[in-house]
Amino acid sequence: MKAGNDAARAEILRAIRRALGRDGPLDPGIARALAARAAQPHPRPHYSAGLAQRFAQKLRAADGSVDFADNLAGIAARVDAYLARHKLGNTVALAPDRRLDRIPWPAHWQAERRNARPGDGVGITPAFAAVAETGSVALSASAQTPAALNLLPATHIVIVEEQQIVPYMEDVWQLLRAANHNPRALFFITGPSRTADIEQTLQLGAHGPTRFFVVVRR
Amino acid sequence: MTAESKPGVGLFVTCLADLFRPTVAFAAARLLRAAGCTVTVPPAQSCCGQPAYNSGDARGARRIAKRVVEVFSPYDFTVAPSGSCAAIIREHYPALLGDDPGLREKSQRLARRTYELTTFLADVRNFTAVDAAFNCTATYHDSCAGLRECGIHRQPRRLLQQVRGLTLREMADSDVCCGFGGTFCVKYPDISARMAGDKAHAIAQSGADAVLGGDLGCLLNIAGRIKRGGGGARVFHVAEVLAGMKGAAIGEGEGEGGGAK
Amino acid sequence: MRAAAQNNFPRRVQVALGNETLQRALGRARAGFQDKRRRAVGQVAEFERMRRAAKEIKNHTLTHLDFYLEKFADAVRANGGQVHWARTAGEARDIVVGICGAGGKKIAKGKTMVAEEIELNPALEKAGHEVTETDLGEYIVQLAGEAPSHIIAPAVHKTRGEVLELFARHHGAKKRGGDTAAIVAEARQVLREKFTGADIGITGANFLIAETGASVLVTNEGNGDLCSCLPPVHIVTAAIEKVLPTLEDLALFLRLLGRSATGQEISNYTTLYAGAKREGDADGPREFHLVLLDNGRSAMLGGEFRDMLRCIRCGACLNHCPVYGSIGGHAYDAVYSGPMGAVLTPLSAGLRVARDLPNACTLNGRCREVCPVDIPLPDLLRKHRMREFEQKLGGARGRLALVLWAFFALRPRLYQAAAGALLYLLKKTAGRRGALRKFPLAGGWTQSRDLPVPEGKTFLRRWARGER
Ligand code: SF4
Numbered sequence: 001m002k003a004g005n006d007a008a009r010a011e012i013l014r015a016i017r018r019a020l021g022r023d024g025p026l027d028p029g030i031a032r033a034l035a036a037r038a039a040q041p042h043p044r045p046h047y048s049a050g051l052a053q054r055f056a057q058k059l060r061a062a063d064g065s066v067d068f069a070d071n072l073a074g075i076a077a078r079v080d081a082y083l084a085r086h087k088l089g090n091t092v093a094l095a096p097d098r099r100l101d102r103i104p105w106p107a108h109w110q111a112e113r114r115n116a117r118p119g120d121g122v123g124i125t126p127a128f129a130a131v132a133e134t135g136s137v138a139l140s141a142s143a144q145t146p147a148a149l150n151l152l153p154a155t156h157i158v159i160v161e162e163q164q165i166v167p168y169m170e171d172v173w174q175l176l177r178a179a180n181h182n183p184r185a186l187f188f189i190t191g192p193s194r195t196a197d198i199e200q201t202l203q204l205g206a207h208g209p210t211r212f213f214v215v216v217r218r
Numbered sequence: 219m220t221a222e223s224k225p226g227v228g229l230f231v232t233c234l235a236d237l238f239r240p241t242v243a244f245a246a247a248r249l250l251r252a253a254g255c256t257v258t259v260p261p262a263q264s265c266c267g268q269p270a271y272n273s274g275d276a277r278g279a280r281r282i283a284k285r286v287v288e289v290f291s292p293y294d295f296t297v298a299p300s301g302s303c304a305a306i307i308r309e310h311y312p313a314l315l316g317d318d319p320g321l322r323e324k325s326q327r328l329a330r331r332t333y334e335l336t337t338f339l340a341d342v343r344n345f346t347a348v349d350a351a352f353n354c355t356a357t358y359h360d361s362c363a364g365l366r367e368c369g370i371h372r373q374p375r376r377l378l379q380q381v382r383g384l385t386l387r388e389m390a391d392s393d394v395c396c397g398f399g400g401t402f403c404v405k406y407p408d409i410s411a412r413m414a415g416d417k418a419h420a421i422a423q424s425g426a427d428a429v430l431g432g433d434l435g436c437l438l439n440i441a442g443r444i445k446r447g448g449g450g451a452r453v454f455h456v457a458e459v460l461a462g463m464k465g466a467a468i469g470e471g472e473g474e475g476g477g478a479k
Numbered sequence: 480m481r482a483a484a485q486n487n488f489p490r491r492v493q494v495a496l497g498n499e500t501l502q503r504a505l506g507r508a509r510a511g512f513q514d515k516r517r518r519a520v521g522q523v524a525e526f527e528r529m530r531r532a533a534k535e536i537k538n539h540t541l542t543h544l545d546f547y548l549e550k551f552a553d554a555v556r557a558n559g560g561q562v563h564w565a566r567t568a569g570e571a572r573d574i575v576v577g578i579c580g581a582g583g584k585k586i587a588k589g590k591t592m593v594a595e596e597i598e599l600n601p602a603l604e605k606a607g608h609e610v611t612e613t614d615l616g617e618y619i620v621q622l623a624g625e626a627p628s629h630i631i632a633p634a635v636h637k638t639r640g641e642v643l644e645l646f647a648r649h650h651g652a653k654k655r656g657g658d659t660a661a662i663v664a665e666a667r668q669v670l671r672e673k674f675t676g677a678d679i680g681i682t683g684a685n686f687l688i689a690e691t692g693a694s695v696l697v698t699n700e701g702n703g704d705l706c707s708c709l710p711p712v713h714i715v716t717a718a719i720e721k722v723l724p725t726l727e728d729l730a731l732f733l734r735l736l737g738r739s740a741t742g743q744e745i746s747n748y749t750t751l752y753a754g755a756k757r758e759g760d761a762d763g764p765r766e767f768h769l770v771l772l773d774n775g776r777s778a779m780l781g782g783e784f785r786d787m788l789r790c791i792r793c794g795a796c797l798n799h800c801p802v803y804g805s806i807g808g809h810a811y812d813a814v815y816s817g818p819m820g821a822v823l824t825p826l827s828a829g830l831r832v833a834r835d836l837p838n839a840c841t842l843n844g845r846c847r848e849v850c851p852v853d854i855p856l857p858d859l860l861r862k863h864r865m866r867e868f869e870q871k872l873g874g875a876r877g878r879l880a881l882v883l884w885a886f887f888a889l890r891p892r893l894y895q896a897a898a899g900a901l902l903y904l905l906k907k908t909a910g911r912r913g914a915l916r917k918f919p920l921a922g923g924w925t926q927s928r929d930l931p932v933p934e935g936k937t938f939l940r941r942w943a944r945g946e947r
Contacts, residue, residue: 008564009552012719012773016545019781026546034543035550037724042536042731043528045744062747096761115761118675134745146761147708151701169733173726182558182691184756184763185708188749193701195663196741197616197632199504199639200511203663206615207670208701208748231938233888237898238931240938244947259942265888270881272842274864274873278885285889362843395801399841404923405877406839408492411927412805413841442928445914469931471913 044133044168051132051165052216058135062191063204064212071217072103078215079157080106083122086211088155092122097144099126100159116152123153123209128186129172130165130214136190137214138172140183147185156189156209160216227255228293230286230307230332232300233265234434235455239468242434245461246299246335252461253343260289266303271310272400283311284318287325295342296332299457300433301364304334309367334364335457336432340373348380350462357389357426357451359417359440361433365393374432374456381459389424391416398439414439418448428467430456441469488810488835495806501636505807508635512798515742516849523738533735534853536728537789541780547689547722548771554692558754560767568597571716571772575599575681578714578768582607584678589696589703590614591683592630592792593716593772595814596827599681611673613702615666622649628808630815631740631794636807670702680706680764684717685791686732687769690725693751694769697736701748713764715752718772720788732791735851739793775827783862787822789852796846796856802839811836818846818856825863834872837863895939902933 017023025031047054056066067082069075083090094100096113105111116123125145129138137158141147150156166172169188176182193208204210227250235242247257267282286307290296298304308329315325339345356378364370378386397403397413404410417440421429429444429451431437441453452467466472495501520526540547552562563578565571571593579586586608588594600621603610612621616633620626622645627633634642642662646655650669655661682703684694694715696703707713723729737743756763779788797803797817808816813824813833821836837860846856867873887894909915914929921930 005563008566008570011566012564012771012777013545013549015773015777016548016719016780019777019779020542020544021781022545025549026543031546034546034724039725039727042532042727043525044731044734045523045525058744062743118671136745136749141708141760141763143759143761147704148762151705151708169730170727173730176726182693182753183751184558184753184760186693186751186753187704188745190745190747190749192747193699194747195615195700196511197614197619197634198637198642198659198662200507200632200635201659203659205667206663206700206702207613207667207674207705236938237902238933240934240936240941243938243942247947259939261939261943262891263939264891264894265884267885267888270885272861272864273877273881274861274866274868275881275885276865276868278881282885282888362841362845366844366848393845395841395843395845397801397841399843401877402838402841404921406489406492407923407926408489408496409802409805409839410841412496413801414928416801416805438931439928441931442914442924445929445931446916446927466913469914469929471909471932472911 039173041170047133051167052162054132055130055135055165055216058133059191059214060135062135063194064135064191064214066214066216068216068218075103075159075215075217076105079124082157082213086155088122092124093117093120093149093153095125095145095149097126100124103159115146116148118152120153122155122157123149124157124159125149127158127160127164129175130160131169131172131188132165133168134190136188139187139189141185142183147187150187150189151208153209154205155211155213157213157215160214162216162218165216224254224256225294227257227295227297228290229257229259230266230290230296230298230303231259231263232298232303232434234438235299238438239434239455241463241465242299242455242457245455245457245463246297248461248463249335249339249457250297252347252349253339253345255343258293262289266306268302268306269400271306271314276314280314283314283325284321287311287315287321287328290328291324294331295338296328297335297338298332299335299455301334301361301368301370302433302435304332305363305367307332334368334370334432336374336377337368337370340376345377346380348377348460350460351382352428352459352464353383354428355385355387355426356428356430357387357421357424358392359396359429359431359436360393361431361436362395364432370432374430377460378430378456384459387424387426389420389426391420396436396440398435400435403439411443414443415448418443421451422449427451429453430459432456437468441467445469488812488839491810491812492806495810500638500641501807504636504638505804508632509798509804512741516739516795516798519738519742519744526738529731529735530851530853533731533851534789536723536731537852540722540724541720541785541788544719544722544780547724548719551687551689551692551722552771554689555754555769558692559757560692560754560769563768563770565770565772565774568772568774571597571770571774572599572602574770575714575716576602576606578712579603579606579608579679584608585673585676586610586679586681587673587677587706587710588612588617589680589682589698589706590617590633591681591716592814593683593718594681595627596774597716597772599716611670613670613673613706614698615663615700618666618670619645626809626814628816629794629797630792636809674705674709677706677710679712679714680710681714681716682706684715684721685736686729687717687722688726688729688751689722691751691753693753695729696750696752697733697746697748699741699747704748704750707750707752707764708762711764712766712768713752714768714770716770716772718774719776736791736793739795739849739851779826784822784826784859786854787819787859789854790819791852793851795849795851799845799849801843801845802841818860822856822859822863830863830867830870831872834867837867895937898937899940902935902937905933906935
């Protein structure tokens, strides 16, 4: 298996080099230059709105809901109100993350710090960052932030600090590089799951969450 | 060229105008003269080589292209009442003849000086002296090669605005292919018919009583489809309308005449 | 084998054109996709600049493809993943079947065109595994026993009624509402169990990032992420041209992909996967495998079809192609349909079997206009035609006509004489009529449209006589 794989690798690379008119790997000088190829700023959509405002507007356009809170208690109140408004009960799976632990969640909830289970109604996770350009939240997978919590619950709620909202996806790359961090999975989620596979008719809640709600703490 | 001297235009008639509708070429010549040009029609011309080129006969296309380059090189400009023929000369001859050292520069020079009629009139000559009348609501079909390879869109419309009595009304999908495609229309008649049908439908929906365009291939196709039961719009080449030379519409017999007068 | 059936293109076209349900579905899809893209692109002043940059990045990456692939593969290994190189479709199939091991596994699959290309499902089923497609469109075509008819909307040819029937047949005869919401809810329920019970998840990748070793997965349903995160084994199948150098490059391509494919600024779920579950992680697959497929691509790199390797499989060329819009994807009888398929299929199946595809096109250029990486699709189709002509693969009659045409075109006098004769004949047949319903040898034309009658003499003759 291993030997076969090495042979295949060598042959594919050789075929590529032949096609490119080279008979070996790149000249080391060029390879070094390519490796250092700066993270180039490419042309991208310009916008002038404020970050929080743009974020909320774009996420709402993608059928997500957004609310703002002034403090930790406010976050709990906003989420509680959302659950009540949509009659989602009060059983909640919380990511086992200390950013969520600091929030004074309502006493009448049955909140469990754990990963998602099939059949979960509500999952709450903290964001890694948020992108104003597209209204996306960036969520990384880790010990404290299980990936399945982003996917299995029928309602996915994300808590974002306003300073976490950056203008563009490229700014998330800078955050990762600054922290020398390459998470196993990095999600950009923009609204609830959807499909238009039946006659081009948009339907929310295909496989992932049917509702997507973000609370931003100012 | 001094300010007074008139630019000399070699009229590239196009084989479809030559065979099917000489009026289009007469109209083109009249418009070019009105725009202050001397018009010559080199008699040694025939086809731009498009059928060969688009059917994969590169050798045949190259031979024809060579001939066209020789025949049209003497003129200040080459003008064709067809976006697709102009596109072949402008966009494809240089590549087709690029390997021929004797013709590379000549073909590039010809490419730079070749225009489709309405772009030449509107963009090069700033022609604003259209003297024609046509009481109708017209819709314009954007032929593909003209639109995408020569950038023809606003020029014919700007010229048509000067025609007395003519109102332009855009159809839906005016930029979608009518299904002509040269040899495509006979090689794949079923698909071609569907596309022509969609076009005829869009024309009928627009409520226009005349369809205008800049490429005879498309217009013959559209007219043929409309005649077979695709509405009542009459079909003309834009040059005929601009030159005030429209007689019977394309596909219309003597004394047939439709709604628009 | 699908390729063998390629010869029946004209028949498949007729069937497609005569299928009213299909025609309704296509009409709706066409309008929807085009409107959405137009709106999304219209909102970004920078779109053309973005498009040019994307083309440059792809060209840059392709000219250093070996370098970026090695860099990517090293990064995947550093992330705890395994990289498998596959020269051919068969090799890729064997690798995946090998990873899956003893039969009887439950496999949840996200949409992957590469898996379609290597015909993975039959091989997995033969090895005794149960494979479930989880993208709703793919699931529908799997139930129907069909192939996808569109690279991003696999079931675009199916109407709601047809889906309802399929569900009734496969999910049992319970009472079901007929609306889209009910269909989606039913699929959600059925497929949930497939995700949670799967032993192995297989997905594709939209992009591979050399800088970090990430495989990027873009979906709207979130099904690909469920396949990637829940099962203990995650296999990604991707082709070698998917690699991009940096994350910055990725950001640009995501902006183009969403807008070009579905008119979205970004797809709902865009996820970067970098290897297997790590020490302490709450979840994630125990094993992460990446299968890198060549299957003819390195050969394309050195030839006249290199531009095609820029393709990001957005589907815009299909959505804007009037031929695809008339006949749908199945008429192409190949994994890839529409303009990009008409370029790719002759390269994989051979020009002889797929010779109709490059010809069934008016070269109208709309595909290139909307292609986010500016692939000159009409030029590439024309190149196929040239190879075909050289190899004498087309019909003898068409070839003769071309040769005759070129012969006359180069001899203006003869041409005028022949034209005169032809015009005389046409005119005589027509009498006072302006158009003919029939004319010998013009059957292709007159079967569905009239033939406008020429005015009479040729222009050149009249001009030579002094007429102005
Ligand atoms: S050829 Fe261009 S438009 Fe077509 S799928 Fe590929 S990237 Fe998209």
